[in-house]
Amino acid sequence: MSDVRRHAWYSGEVQGVGFRYATRRLAQGRRVxxxxxxxxxxxxxxVAEGPADEVEGLLEDVASAMSGCIRDxxxxxxxxTGAFDRFGVAF
Incomplete structure (x- = not known):
């Protein structure tokens, strides 16, 4: 299966609630x-790259785990692009 890239923007009460660190934790078990x-x-x-099932799984996990915070x-x-060697929190 070839790699894919998904670029997502989340709005709502998504800052100051641990969204980034929860997302990083969810990504740790995936090949993204x-x-x-x-x-x-x-x-x-x-931004997530990797096998399609892994990337889609991450996005589904984020949507589920952070559903109370995400409005859109x-x-x-x-x-x-293959530009990343890991998944992390960017500043």
């Missing part, structure tokens, strides 16, 4: 690379 970071407009940005999510497909 990328990052999650707070944006100045109050959103959280997530926008996800777009992008070509994978």
């Amino acid at each position: 690379t990328g990052f999650v970071k707070n944006l100045s407009d109050g959103q959280v940005e997530l 999510a926008r996800v777009v497909d992008e070509p994978p």
Whole structure:
């Protein structure tokens, strides 16, 4: 299975609630690379690359674990770049 890249933006009460660290923890058990970071407009940005089932699983896990915080999510497909060697919190 070839790698995919998903670029997501989450809005709602997503900053100051441990969203980034929960996402990093959820990614640890998956074969994904990328990052999650707070944006100045109050959103959280997530970029994940890896096998499609792993990336989709991460996005589903995030949606489930953070459902009480997320008001809206926008996800777009992008070509994978292979630019990351791990998944982490970006600042």
